[in-house]
Amino acid sequence: METILKDINAVVGVMGSFVCDGEGQIVARLMLNVFDEDLLSPVGRTMAQTIAGLKIAQRCKIGDIDLVYDEGRLIVKSVDEGCLCILCVKRVNTPLLNLTLNVAAKKLEEKFKEPEPAPPVVEAEAEPAPEPKPEPEPEPKRRMTLAEMMASNLRR
Amino acid sequence: MVAKRILLVDDEPNVVKSCARMLELEGFAVEGVTSGKEALDLYRGEHFDLVLTDLKMPDVDGLEVLTAVRRLNPDAAVVIFTAYGTKESVVEALRLGAREFLEKPLDTKTLIATVRRILDQKNGATVWGNLRSMSLASIFQINCTERNRARLQVRHGEQEGSVYFADGDIVHAEMGSQVAEEAIYEMLSWEEGDFEIEMDVPAPKRTVTAGWSGLLLEGMRLLDEQTAGLEEQEGTETAVQAAEEKGATGDMIKQLARTLKQIENIVGVVITDRDGIVLADELESGNPQKDGAIAVFVGNAASVVGESLALGSFNWGTVDAGKETMLVIEQPDYHVGLLLGERASPAMVAESVKGILGNGA
Numbered sequence: 001m002e003t004i005l006k007d008i009n010a011v012v013g014v015m016g017s018f019v020c021d022g023e024g025q026i027v028a029r030l031m032l033n034v035f036d037e038d039l040l041s042p043v044g045r046t047m048a049q050t051i052a053g054l055k056i057a058q059r060c061k062i063g064d065i066d067l068v069y070d071e072g073r074l075i076v077k078s079v080d081e082g083c084l085c086i087l088c089v090k091r092v093n094t095p096l097l098n099l100t101l102n103v104a105a106k107k108l109e110e111k112f113k114e115p116e117p118a119p120p121v122v123e124a125e126a127e128p129a130p131e132p133k134p135e136p137e138p139e140p141k142r143r144m145t146l147a148e149m150m151a152s153n154l155r156r
Numbered sequence: 157m158v159a160k161r162i163l164l165v166d167d168e169p170n171v172v173k174s175c176a177r178m179l180e181l182e183g184f185a186v187e188g189v190t191s192g193k194e195a196l197d198l199y200r201g202e203h204f205d206l207v208l209t210d211l212k213m214p215d216v217d218g219l220e221v222l223t224a225v226r227r228l229n230p231d232a233a234v235v236i237f238t239a240y241g242t243k244e245s246v247v248e249a250l251r252l253g254a255r256e257f258l259e260k261p262l263d264t265k266t267l268i269a270t271v272r273r274i275l276d277q278k279n280g281a282t283v284w285g286n287l288r289s290m291s292l293a294s295i296f297q298i299n300c301t302e303r304n305r306a307r308l309q310v311r312h313g314e315q316e317g318s319v320y321f322a323d324g325d326i327v328h329a330e331m332g333s334q335v336a337e338e339a340i341y342e343m344l345s346w347e348e349g350d351f352e353i354e355m356d357v358p359a360p361k362r363t364v365t366a367g368w369s370g371l372l373l374e375g376m377r378l379l380d381e382q383t384a385g386l387e388e389q390e391g392t393e394t395a396v397q398a399a400e401e402k403g404a405t406g407d408m409i410k411q412l413a414r415t416l417k418q419i420e421n422i423v424g425v426v427i428t429d430r431d432g433i434v435l436a437d438e439l440e441s442g443n444p445q446k447d448g449a450i451a452v453f454v455g456n457a458a459s460v461v462g463e464s465l466a467l468g469s470f471n472w473g474t475v476d477a478g479k480e481t482m483l484v485i486e487q488p489d490y491h492v493g494l495l496l497g498e499r500a501s502p503a504m505v506a507e508s509v510k511g512i513l514g515n516g517a
Contacts, residue, residue, distance in 0.1 A: 020292075050369065052370050053370050053373045057449055057450055062476070063477065064475075065473065065474070065475045067457075067470065068472050068506075069467035069469060070468030070471065073467075074465070087465065090471075091273075119194075138304075142404040
């Protein structure tokens with residue numbers, strides 16, 4: 001799965017990606033170090049539950065969910081029983097990203113269907129995001145924004 | 157009323173002094189000591205409602221205090237604080253039964269709020285209310301997303317039901333002879349009644365294995381079917397009609413839905429309150445309740461994701477389901493779900509809609 005995630009992260013504007021199973025457990029991730037298991041787990045769980053709930057409500061296959069925020073964007077692709085989550089900049093080139101995601105989704109579906117147990121969680125540095133804006137050191141006890149997390153990681 | 161007793165342990169005398177003063181001003185009785193050994197000696201001989209301990213201390217450290225105290229009293233409430241917390245120590249402390257992990261320097265408000273909350277839970281204090289002010293769907297959602305371990309008891313006329321929460325899900329439900337999903341679906345139809353939520357109550361057994369969100373949506377779908385059947389037989393008012401009768405606000409929301417429908421590439425509009433109740437819709441086909449539930453569902457997921465990943469304010473979201481794409485925009489009091497035409501650009505439509513919503517909607 002690492003290779004699939006590397007292909008996705010190579011798209012300009014993508015900051016990292018991860019894959020969850022149907023229960024929302026993260027089975028593979030290729031993200032900046034600051035996005036650890038504690039941060040990603042609620043996201044995986046929420047998105048898995050959302051997709052499961054929407055499937056029941058719509059009684060059909062759910063495609064992409066795209067959530068756009070002031071400081072970033074999360075694109076979630078329903079893959080077999082799980083989902084592929086891509087964290088990117090707000091103005092990512094979505095047509096270009098979708099081309100890569102469609103190929104990646106097919107590969108992931110094949111991986112999910114494989115009988116062997118899922119490979120261990122992949123932890124690696126993601127490609128540096130484009131246009132990083134250096135930010136001052138975060139104040140103690142305040143939660144870092146996405147930009148601050150990226151800047152902090154890049155300074156290491 | 158007897159003041160709650162707190163045992164405070166920190167190897168820095170100044171921290172003990174200042175924290176003890178803070179807590180005493182709030183009406184607690186505080187016994188402050190500067191070593192883990194002193195704390196354990198004291199705990200063996202006296203009753204305390206709560207133990208606050210530093211993690212890093214010479215000789216007996218915070219984890220050892222926690223372990224020993226919990227061995228003496230498995231129900232003991234212990235809060236650990238430290239300036240040197242690592243992920244491993246947090247996990248270990250929580251595994252050993254610590255209630256909270258606070259970072260030093262201690263913030264007065266956080267400390268007092270934490271102490272009050274834990275003591276309230278320990279006293280078995282309940283949150284209570286009326287279903288008119290908070291729907292069961294909202295109560296389920298809050299307890300699951302907050303990952304509370306709790307028991308919800310609901311009384312609806314002569315009927316009474318219980319729902320247990322743990323680990324971010326509903327784990328057990330019972331209502332008369334009904335259990336699990338059957339009981340949940342029945343209770344979701346109750347619009348009136350009283351409820352009580354008691355924190356930290358374990359479930360007697362596990363009868364529910366499905367995820368809470370799927371249960372809620374299925375419950376709402378069944379409710380829709382029941383409502384539709386009643387409407388056919390008795391001409392019952394729909395939720396939209398009921399909302400309209402609320403007066404000016406209902407009319408304004410209805411007008412807003414009509415206005416949004418005029419925007420190019422929008423083929424359907426549904427506006428719901430934060431509980432998923434449909435306030436207005438402009439749909440040519442489909443089910444307003446179902447589309448409204450999707451809008452609320454995506455909006456709520458967006459809140460969790462934004463908070464977890466520190467992505468800032470949620471602007472808009474889309475979900476592709478079958479041949480339809482729904483654009484979801486969140487407002488302080490309601491969610492807007494917009495069904496888009498095939499060639500619509502969600503970003504451009506979102507901009508147009510936000511322009512209207514920002515102009516007094």
